[in-house]
Amino acid sequence: MSELMTAVRESRAHELPALLARMDTAQRRAALVELKALRKEKRGWSWDSQRKVIKPLLVAGAGCHTGAAACATWIAGRDLLGWDRPPFALVVAAMADRDPEWLGDVAHRLAARPTTAEITYDLISRLVRKSQCAVPTTEGFVRGWLQTVSSHQWQRKKREPFIDMLRADPFAPVLLPRIFEVQELPSQMLWAYETDDERRWDVTLASLPEAGLLERPALVDGCVTRLLRGGKPGEQRFFLSTLRLLALTEQEEAERIPDWVGMASDAMSTVAAHAQQVLGRLDECGRLSVRTLAEMSGAVLFRTEKKLVRSQLVLLGKALRRDPSAADELLPVVVGAFEHEDIDVRERALKLVGRHLPAAGAGVREELALSASLLGPAHRALVAEVFGTSAAGEPEAEEYEEVLPPAPVARRLDPAPVSLPELVEDVVVLGRASAPEVPVFERVLDGLVRHAHTDRSALVGALRDALTGQWWMTGGSGEGDLPHWSVRQFRAAEGIEPVLAVLLGYLSPQVVADELAAWTGTGSCVHDSLQGVSRARVWDAADAVLTGDRPFLxxxxxxxxxxxxxxxxxxxxxxxxxxxxxxxxxxxxxxxxxxxxxxxxxxxxxxxxxxxxxxxxxxxxxxxxxPLAEVHRFDLEKKVRRRQTVERTHRILLATKERPFVKEVLPRSFHWLGQARIPTHSPCYHWDARQEIWTAVLPEDAETLAAWLLPHAANDVVEEIENDIRSLTLLTELDGPAGEALHLTLAYELGARYPEDRLAAVDALLILATQQRLDPALLGDRISVLLGHGLIKPNRLADSVRTAALTGAYRTVLSVLTGVLPGVLAHEKAPRGAGDLLGVAAECVEHCGTTGAGDIPGLAETAARGGSSQLVRQAKRLAEAWKAGVAGK
Known part of the structure; x- marks a missing residue:
C-alpha cells in the first residue's frame, strides 16, 4: 500500500496496475481510505500540482473499489477526468482481475450518467468488449460512439466508403437506430463534405438498408420523426438530405400524409418546402383529399415565407382547376393570404379567388367578400373587380391616430435590507442567479456595508452558516490563506464574492489593498474598462466591510x-x-x-x-x-493584414474627444473616462458580458456609451453575427438627449441579420418615439448612409420597419423612410429588397397620409419605368398613394 501511494503522489500511473495486482481486497480497501484523503487534500493545491496526481488517482481508485456502484462514481468524478485525456487503458488494466459481470455493471452505470457518459465513452466501450455485456444505449454513450466513428470516418480516404467501417463495427447494429433519438447530434456528423465524398453521413445512412444494418421503414420513420420534432437548422438539413437520398416511393409518401402536413405547417422553411412538394405530387396523383388540402393550406397560408405561400396558392389553383366543385371547401382558406404582409401575395390570393368565385356557393361568396372588404386601399380596385363595387366600399373619413407603446417609467430602488435575515436571504439568492439584475446587486452590496458597520460579528455568523459549500470556502481555513488560483478567480469576479470572502476571513487585508492599488481603469477594450469600474466598486466595498468605518455606500x-x-x-x-x-x-x-x-x-x-x-x-x-465626452464622426478605411489581404468593409463609426475636466474631478483610476477614444475594427470577446453593468456605470451619458459600444454592434451586424443587443434597449431607457451615436447604433441594428436582434431594435425605435427623443431625419440619413455603403441590407431593414409600422406607428416609420428612400432610388440598379422598402412606405401612406411632406426624389422616375418588377410596382403604388394624399383607415 505504501508503494501504491508513493506511485500516486509521484505520478507514476503506468506502474499502478502491477502494484494493484499484488494487493488483496483488505489492502485495497485500506488504500482506498488514503486515496480519498489525498483526493480531498489536492483541492487546495495549485492546478499544476493537481494535474500530476489526477491520472494516478483515477487509476488507483478504480482498482481499489470493490463495489461496482462506488467504482463508477469514482471514475465519473469530474475532478479526476480533468482536461487531459484520461488513461482509460490503465483503468481497465487496474480492474483486470474482476469478473465480466462486475465489469459490465460498471460499464452500464457509467453509461447511465448523463453528464460524463460521453466523456468516458472510450472506457465504457473497452469494458463492454472485455465483459461481452449488452451494448448500452443511453444518450451519452450513443453520442460518444457517434463522435468516435465520425473522427475515424474523417481520417479515411475520400473515396473509401464509410459504410464498410460501420459493417465491421460490432456496436453499429445496436446504436444506429438510436441516432434518431439523440437530443442533439455531434457536430462532426454535420461537417460539410463534397457531394461525391463517400464519407458523408447522410449518404451512409441512406445506404444502411442495402447494407443490412437498418430496415428501410425504420430509417424513413426516423428521419420523418426528427423533421417533425424540429431542432437546429443544421440537423434539420441533415435529416432532410438523408430523406431525399432515400427517394421515397409514392406509396411510402402516401402512408405519411399527416406527417407531411405537420411539416408544411410548422417546420423550418426548407423542410416545409419539401413537404409541400410531396403533398403537391400526392394531390396530382389523387391521393390527397380535399379536406386534407384545405387543412394544409390553412396553415401554410398563415406562414410568413412568401415563397411557401405563393407555392401553396399555385397548388390550390391546380386543385380547383381539376375539381371546381371543391371551391366551397378550398376558397375560404385563401382568406389567410389576405393578411400576409406582402402586397403581391395578397393580390395573388384575390386573383385566385376571382378566377374560381363563380363555382362557389352564395354563402362562401358573401364570406369572401366580407374578408376582402377589410383589405387596405391599395386593393380596393381589385376587390371591386372581383366582388363588385359594393364589396370594395368607400374609405371612411376618419382621422389617423398614431399608436405608440407607453414610455418606460424609471423605477425607484428599494432601500437596502434592514433586517439581517432578509439580507442573508438576498445574498444567497444573488449568489445563485446566473445574471443578477443591477438593482438587486446594488441593494445587497449596500446592505453588506451597512450591516458590517453596525454589527459585523452577527453578519459574519449568519453568512458563514448560509454560505457553507461555496467554491471559495473549500480551499482555505478562513484565515486569509486561499490558494493563489482562488485569488486569481476573485480578481475576475463581477459579483459580491470578494466582499463575502473578506467578511468571512478567506481574503486577507493585504489582498484587498493590492487589488485597490492595482486598479488603473484601463482594459483591453471599453467593455473591460466599464466592467472594471464595477469590479473596483466591489473591492472598495470589500475594504469598507474590512474596516467597518463606512455606514453606507x-x-x-x-x-x-x-x-x-x-x-x-x-x-x-x-x-x-x-x-x-x-x-x-x-x-x-x-x-x-x-x-x-x-x-x-x-x-x-x-x-x-x-x-x-x-x-x-x-x-x-x-x-x-x-457630456462625459463629446462624440464626433470617425470613419475607418479598408485595412491590409500581413500575408493576407482582407477587404475590411468601410464602416461608419464614432469617436469621443478628450475631456480634461474628468481628470480634475475624478481619481486616477477613472481618468480613462476622459481620454480620447478612437474606434477600431478589432472585435473583442465580451459578447456574453452583463450589459446592464455598462449602462449602470454611466447612466447619464447614453450618447458616450453608444459611441463606445458602437464598434462591437456594427461588427456583429456587418459580419452577420447573432448578438444579444440588450444594451441598445437599455440605452434608450436612459434619460437625456439621443444624438447621432444612439441613432447610428439603431440604424445598424435595424439591419441586423437575425430576427431577434431586429425585434430588439424595433423596441428601441418605438421607445425613442414614445419619449419624443427620436430624430426621424437623423435616423433616416444614417440608414441611407449605411445602405449606400452596403453595411446593411434593404430587405432586413424592410422587415424591421414593417414590424414597427404594424404596431400602429405608421407615421413614425414613414417619417424615417422619407429620409431613406431618396438614396435607395438614386441607384441606377436598385439593391435587392428596395421594393420591400417602397411597399412599407406605401402602406404607411395608405394608413396615415403624406402628413404634408414634399415629394420623394426619384420616386416618379422609378414609377415611370416599364416592366412589372416588384420595385416598379411598389413605386407606382407609393406614387399613387402619395399623390392622392390618402388619409387614415
Missing amino acids: VATPTWHTGSLDPAVLVERLREYRRLGLRPGQTDFAQALLRVRRRGQDGAAAEAESLGTPEGERLAAWLRADE
Missing part, C-alpha cells in the same frame, strides 16, 4: 437604470460630514458618474454649502452640466 442608485438623484447624494454626504467620515474614492467617483446633472443648480448650491471636498467636487460636477 454613496453610489447606490436611486432608479433601476443606475441614475442617482442629486438631492439624495447631497443628503448622504451630509450624513458622512455629521459622522466625521469621508466616502471611499471609488464609491464617490461612481456616484458622480451616476448623478443627474441637467438643471441641478439648486442641488449644486446645497452640495457646496456642505463645506467638504466631496461637496465642492459634486457642485463643480453638477454646474459643468456637460
Whole structure:
C-alpha cells in the first residue's frame, strides 16, 4: 500500500496496475481510505500540482473499489477526468482481475450518467468488449460512439466508403437506430463534405438498408420523426438530405400524409418546402383529399415565407382547376393570404379567388367578400373587380391616430435590507442567479456595508452558516490563506464574492489593498474598462466591510437604470460630514458618474454649502452640466493584414474627444473616462458580458456609451453575427438627449441579420418615439448612409420597419423612410429588397397620409419605368398613394 501511494503522489500511473495486482481486497480497501484523503487534500493545491496526481488517482481508485456502484462514481468524478485525456487503458488494466459481470455493471452505470457518459465513452466501450455485456444505449454513450466513428470516418480516404467501417463495427447494429433519438447530434456528423465524398453521413445512412444494418421503414420513420420534432437548422438539413437520398416511393409518401402536413405547417422553411412538394405530387396523383388540402393550406397560408405561400396558392389553383366543385371547401382558406404582409401575395390570393368565385356557393361568396372588404386601399380596385363595387366600399373619413407603446417609467430602488435575515436571504439568492439584475446587486452590496458597520460579528455568523459549500470556502481555513488560483478567480469576479470572502476571513487585508492599488481603469477594450469600474466598486466595498468605518455606500442608485438623484447624494454626504467620515474614492467617483446633472443648480448650491471636498467636487460636477465626452464622426478605411489581404468593409463609426475636466474631478483610476477614444475594427470577446453593468456605470451619458459600444454592434451586424443587443434597449431607457451615436447604433441594428436582434431594435425605435427623443431625419440619413455603403441590407431593414409600422406607428416609420428612400432610388440598379422598402412606405401612406411632406426624389422616375418588377410596382403604388394624399383607415 505504501508503494501504491508513493506511485500516486509521484505520478507514476503506468506502474499502478502491477502494484494493484499484488494487493488483496483488505489492502485495497485500506488504500482506498488514503486515496480519498489525498483526493480531498489536492483541492487546495495549485492546478499544476493537481494535474500530476489526477491520472494516478483515477487509476488507483478504480482498482481499489470493490463495489461496482462506488467504482463508477469514482471514475465519473469530474475532478479526476480533468482536461487531459484520461488513461482509460490503465483503468481497465487496474480492474483486470474482476469478473465480466462486475465489469459490465460498471460499464452500464457509467453509461447511465448523463453528464460524463460521453466523456468516458472510450472506457465504457473497452469494458463492454472485455465483459461481452449488452451494448448500452443511453444518450451519452450513443453520442460518444457517434463522435468516435465520425473522427475515424474523417481520417479515411475520400473515396473509401464509410459504410464498410460501420459493417465491421460490432456496436453499429445496436446504436444506429438510436441516432434518431439523440437530443442533439455531434457536430462532426454535420461537417460539410463534397457531394461525391463517400464519407458523408447522410449518404451512409441512406445506404444502411442495402447494407443490412437498418430496415428501410425504420430509417424513413426516423428521419420523418426528427423533421417533425424540429431542432437546429443544421440537423434539420441533415435529416432532410438523408430523406431525399432515400427517394421515397409514392406509396411510402402516401402512408405519411399527416406527417407531411405537420411539416408544411410548422417546420423550418426548407423542410416545409419539401413537404409541400410531396403533398403537391400526392394531390396530382389523387391521393390527397380535399379536406386534407384545405387543412394544409390553412396553415401554410398563415406562414410568413412568401415563397411557401405563393407555392401553396399555385397548388390550390391546380386543385380547383381539376375539381371546381371543391371551391366551397378550398376558397375560404385563401382568406389567410389576405393578411400576409406582402402586397403581391395578397393580390395573388384575390386573383385566385376571382378566377374560381363563380363555382362557389352564395354563402362562401358573401364570406369572401366580407374578408376582402377589410383589405387596405391599395386593393380596393381589385376587390371591386372581383366582388363588385359594393364589396370594395368607400374609405371612411376618419382621422389617423398614431399608436405608440407607453414610455418606460424609471423605477425607484428599494432601500437596502434592514433586517439581517432578509439580507442573508438576498445574498444567497444573488449568489445563485446566473445574471443578477443591477438593482438587486446594488441593494445587497449596500446592505453588506451597512450591516458590517453596525454589527459585523452577527453578519459574519449568519453568512458563514448560509454560505457553507461555496467554491471559495473549500480551499482555505478562513484565515486569509486561499490558494493563489482562488485569488486569481476573485480578481475576475463581477459579483459580491470578494466582499463575502473578506467578511468571512478567506481574503486577507493585504489582498484587498493590492487589488485597490492595482486598479488603473484601463482594459483591453471599453467593455473591460466599464466592467472594471464595477469590479473596483466591489473591492472598495470589500475594504469598507474590512474596516467597518463606512455606514453606507454613496453610489447606490436611486432608479433601476443606475441614475442617482442629486438631492439624495447631497443628503448622504451630509450624513458622512455629521459622522466625521469621508466616502471611499471609488464609491464617490461612481456616484458622480451616476448623478443627474441637467438643471441641478439648486442641488449644486446645497452640495457646496456642505463645506467638504466631496461637496465642492459634486457642485463643480453638477454646474459643468456637460457630456462625459463629446462624440464626433470617425470613419475607418479598408485595412491590409500581413500575408493576407482582407477587404475590411468601410464602416461608419464614432469617436469621443478628450475631456480634461474628468481628470480634475475624478481619481486616477477613472481618468480613462476622459481620454480620447478612437474606434477600431478589432472585435473583442465580451459578447456574453452583463450589459446592464455598462449602462449602470454611466447612466447619464447614453450618447458616450453608444459611441463606445458602437464598434462591437456594427461588427456583429456587418459580419452577420447573432448578438444579444440588450444594451441598445437599455440605452434608450436612459434619460437625456439621443444624438447621432444612439441613432447610428439603431440604424445598424435595424439591419441586423437575425430576427431577434431586429425585434430588439424595433423596441428601441418605438421607445425613442414614445419619449419624443427620436430624430426621424437623423435616423433616416444614417440608414441611407449605411445602405449606400452596403453595411446593411434593404430587405432586413424592410422587415424591421414593417414590424414597427404594424404596431400602429405608421407615421413614425414613414417619417424615417422619407429620409431613406431618396438614396435607395438614386441607384441606377436598385439593391435587392428596395421594393420591400417602397411597399412599407406605401402602406404607411395608405394608413396615415403624406402628413404634408414634399415629394420623394426619384420616386416618379422609378414609377415611370416599364416592366412589372416588384420595385416598379411598389413605386407606382407609393406614387399613387402619395399623390392622392390618402388619409387614415
